[in-house]
Amino acid sequence: MNIVDSTITLKLPEGSSDVLLKNLYLSCDPYMRNLMNKTQGTPSPFSYTPQSVIAGFGVSKVLESGNPDYKEGDLVWGFSKWEENSMPGITAYGGFFELGTPKKGENVFVSAASGAVEQLVGQFAKLHGCYVVGSAGSKEKVDMLKNKFGFDEGFNYKEEPDLNAVLKRYFPEGIGIYFENVGGKTLDAVLLNMRVHDRIPACGMISQYNLTQPEGVTNLAHIIYKRIRMEGFNSADFFHLYPKFLEFVLPHIREEKIVYMEDIAEGLENGPATLVGLFSGRNVGKQVLVVARE
Ligand code: NDP
Incomplete structure (x- = not known):
């Protein structure tokens, strides 16, 4: 199954078994800087080259689905185009x-x-x-x-x-x-x-x-x-420790013995500045980029 980013394709082709996603929440993480660097870090299939789209983890909504495992309106997370690191x-x-x-x-x-x-x-x-x-x-x-x-x-x-x-x-x-x-x-x-x-x-x-x-x-x-x-x-x-975690x-979390602080930036156009901000400490808590709320 392919996952189709709605920012690129707005309609699934007839008879497709793909899923069309709308990106809602994207993540800004320091490791993204390493993926741009030719001299540091391990080469990865996710390494960025000029003109390519930044990839990462994110939360998306299913807009259209040709796959029986997903239906319109489902929320999914995973690795796609500049998205949330939920880890x-x-x-x-x-x-x-x-x-x-x-x-x-x-x-x-x-x-x-x-x-x-x-x-x-x-x-x-x-x-x-x-x-x-x-x-x-x-x-x-x-x-x-x-x-x-x-x-x-x-x-x-x-x-x-x-x-x-x-x-x-x-x-x-x-x-x-x-x-x-x-x-x-x-x-x-x-x-x-x-x-x-x-x-x-x-x-x-x-x-x-x-x-x-x-x-x-x-x-x-x-x-x-x-x-x-x-x-x-x-x-x-x-x-593999996820269930134990x-x-x-x-x-x-339910007993409020663990709290979590997020720093929310709005709009994909603010993505580059938000990512750069990690390296000057502009973020206070986990940096999330909101592309759309629904
Ligand atoms: P953060 O939310 O901690 O953001 C980065 C923070 O680092 C900034 O807010 C800033 O805070 C601080 N910082 C930036 N530049 C410097 C500097 N020169 N010296 C000291 N502090 C600096 O990001 P993460 O929690 O996601 O990442 C933190 C670290 O964990 C990074 O090194 C990242 O690569 C690593 N990481 C590793 C993972 C792994 O799988 N091994 C997964 C996720 C993260 P301040 O204002 O305090 O300077």
């Missing part, structure tokens, strides 16, 4: 619980902490009985970490010239789990503050995606000295 939850869940292997009372540090994945990591860590500190790029975001998501502490990394000193202040006994999202200077300072046999689930390194020459990490040898387990992952590695997360 920040499974990224946070798999990265934190499977790779972080947290224990109650451990010290957790989360960078880019107000973001789509990270706000959930912080809340999962609190529900697990950990002490959690997050860094973010504005006072508004830091307040949100503490007052909305229940982090124990937060700081604005843009106002802290000495990240090593600030981490020592918040983690006098060292960091147990660092949920890595930014790379660069932050990772360098974290490596000085990790303890022996602790873990770094490496989710992303957003500070590096726009650089033609990635920054060096001078303290990398601490991975050896401290026997740190640093492991990169892709959210797809954890898709829902079983964990849904009761907490």
Whole structure:
């Protein structure tokens, strides 16, 4: 079966078994930048070339269907033309619980902490009985970490010239789990503050995606000295955990023990600026682009 994007084709051909979709909600995600880059990241069938349409996850409505499994008005999600990445939850869940292997009372540090994945990591860590500190790029975001998501502490990394000193202040006994999202200077300072046999689930390194020459990490040898387990992952590695993830997360959402913050931008014409905004921290929470509400 083919999925036909309604922005390209407005009517299914006679006798077609395809589904005609109208895109409603599209996602803006940092990984999209990597897919535009010839020198970084893994080549992927979804890599973008000039003049091609950006692809990603999204939510769409079935306008017309020649396929018996779908009927007009159904809402569907999946990978199509620039659409929603509905996976920040499974990224946070798999990265934190499977790779972080947290224990109650451990010290957790989360960078880019107000973001789509990270706000959930912080809340999962609190529900697990950990002490959690997050860094973010504005006072508004830091307040949100503490007052909305229940982090124990937060700081604005843009106002802290000495990240090593600030981490020592918040983690006098060292960091147990660092949920890595930014790379660069932050990772360098974290490596000085990790303890022996602790873990770094490496989710992303957003500070590096726009650089033609990635920054060096001078303290990398601490991975050896401290026997740190640093492991990169892709959210797809954890898709098999989806039922377990829902079983964990849904009761907490119903009881309002997990909250979620979205940043909604309106209109496909605002897509490029919205995507670029991720790299200056313009978004507050998960960035969604609304193309149409119905
Ligand atoms: P976010 O919602 O967190 O948006 C990105 C945020 O990153 C911005 O709001 C900004 O917040 C922060 N940021 C941007 N540039 C920098 C910088 N130079 N230094 C420090 N922080 C910066 O996006 P996501 O939660 O979707 O993604 C966060 C990370 O997780 C990214 O690295 C992404 O690639 C990765 N990721 C990985 C996945 C995987 O499968 N491995 C899946 C999804 C995401 P601030 O104002 O705080 O600077």
